[in-house]
Amino acid sequence: MFAPRPLALSILGRCPWRCCRRKHSAAAVPLSVREALVAKVDEGAKDVKIQGWVRSVRSQKEVLFLHVNDGSSLESLQIVAEPGLKNSAVSFGSSVEVCGVLVKSPGKKQSAELKAKEIRVIGDCDSQDFPFKIKERHPPEYVRQHPHLRCRTNTFASLLRVRSAATLAIQQFFQSNGYVHIHTPIITSNDCEGAGELFQVEAANRDQKGDGGFFGVPAFLTVSGQLHLEIMSGGFQKAFTFGPTFRAENSQGRRHLAEFYMVEAEISFTESLEDIMQVMENLFKDTTAAILSKCPEDMNFFFKYVSTGQQGSLEKMIKNNFIVMSYTEALEILTRATTSFQHKTEWGCDLQKEHEKYLVKHCGNIPVFVTDYPYDLKPFYARDNEDGPQRTVAAVDLLVPGIGELFGGSLREERLHFLQSRLDRLGLSDTYQWYLDLRRFGSVPHGGFGMGFERYLQCVVGVDNIKDTIPFPRFPYSCLL
The missing domain is CATH 3.30.930.10 (Bira Bifunctional Protein; Domain 2)
Structure with a gap:
């Protein structure tokens, strides 16, 4: 029989299981996108972790903007990446894990955004072949042909x-x-x-x-x-x-x-x-x-x-x-x-x-x-x-x-x-x-x-x-x- 999975991480901050080699952000609080959007951001900076799928990618000269959604909310959470993360291999449709700090958003369309410290691509997406294209409204008859997506x-x-x-x-x-x-x-x-x-x-x-x-x-x-x-x-x-x-x-x-x-x-x-x-x-x-x-x-x-x-x-x-x-x-x-x-x-x-x-x-x-x-x-x-x-x-x-x-x-x-x-x-x-x-x-x-x-x-x-x-x-x- 398999041994029960440990509930806590090792003191080194790594998963004690050999199948997992990545570092965990032990201090990061996991939140759903919905929870992040309604969280109070005036109570001091807290490291949080968001997991979801990329709905849009916009790269500027000094910063990378992502919108990530995990299905908990209609609205996606805006991710603002630090300059050092600008070249992260992130594409539309890919699944990601983002750790960072929730801050007030200067934009009018959202109350909070996540200032990213780490972006990890969990699953790549070939956006060229992905049947749904960014910022396009597809007719129901077309969408119905892709029940798995x-x-x-x-x-x-x-x-x-x-x-x-x-x-x-x-x-x-x-x-x-x-x-x-x-x-x-x-x-x-x-x-x-x-x-x-x-x-x-x-x-x-x-x-x-x-x-x-x-x-x-x-x-x-x-x-x-x-x-x-x-x-x-x-x-x-x-x-x-x-x-x-x-x-x-x-x-x-x-x-x-x-x-x-x-x-x-x-x-x-x-x-x-x-x-x-x-x-x-x-x-x-x-x-x-x-x-x-x-x-x-x-x-x-x-x-x-x-x-x-x-x-x-x-x-x-x-x-x-x-x-x-x-x-x-x-x-x-x-x-x-x-x-x-x-x-x-x-x-x-x-x-x-x-x-x-x-x-x-x-x-x-x-x-x-x-x-x-x-x-x-x-x-x-x-x-x-x-x-x-x-x-x-x-x-x-x-x-x-x-x-x-x-x-x-x-x-x-x-x-x-x-x-x-x-x-x-x-x-x-x-x-x-x-x-x-x-x-x-x-x-x-x-x-x-x-x-x-x-x-x-x-x-x-x-x-x-x-x-x-x-x-x-x-x-x-x-x-x-």
Whole structure:
């Protein structure tokens, strides 16, 4: 076994491990770029150490200027090198370690800068072949072709910081409201949505003699964690999951991915669709407010360079109550519209993206809840409203500006005879016997919802294509890395 790595350096100031021959600045305090930018520089000179990647290089007669970023901040830290360090072999894109003293910057664009005493190039970069050029704004389509390097760009780095903050805000929302986090499986034997857009899972080198496959039954990548979350709602009043889901949908559209993340929640002991809608609205508003508070620089970057006018739109969505209308009322609005739609606007037809965007615009670009969809449009688990000839279910979609559907939810059918009858008609009773058992053994009225995380990010930052909201987008004919 290896001996544990010593925590302290040797008294000679060198790393005691033979694999490391360089001197360490034992007195230098390691700081992130963000910490350096907000550090107080009036409390005496202190040696600090910065590590990161060079965003720009400017050499003058007596001094060398670098801008270094480590991903912790949109703004880079300016490095001012002493004359003796002017010829340091530093190029755009290279990784460096800089030791020096933080001082007040005479420039207006930054409050502090680092007066370098030592610059060490950790990794050289061939700036001629590096796909991103200094001071150039590359189109998203070009940047997307280099998924292994695009985190070096300002736009995508900002997106990833916003994504991280949104992830934390969502977790905090549920935890502070008493939800239990459940890790639902990625590999499953059921199709929650019933749409059949599944990726089948099988071992690549399995023994071909058996006909049951690796798991003994057909297995798929999950399209939703909802049904497993419903199992958990039999023992917990509030539960949520947040994980990857998959759809084998052959779409090159701007709001579809083959792999994406879903935020899903389930609430027991509720018979009110309004309760579910209130949680959806609160989640959207609280998470968005947290992002605006925690990531002001990154969000302002998007407002200025990517999505002009988005700031006002978000503030409007946070301040106003979301609008509620039934599917029937939505159809009446669409029928009266002077706009010519490509798809039908007849009762019983599903709402298409063009309809969803029109309804939001019609309501002043305030998010819209559409409730009580036709019985045949929603999956088997949606609760029957028992409301006459135009039969509907207690289901709801939340439509938001620029995106259309963001959330989908419903009350679940907890009445055994209703559920049994519907599954019998669909020929699914044997497949979902376990789901029927949930209704036989202490079921309660319950409901829940799901939100596409990448669509949410699209809505918040205002990017045009959902492929630019996830580190490694997966879509038809594209699985880079």
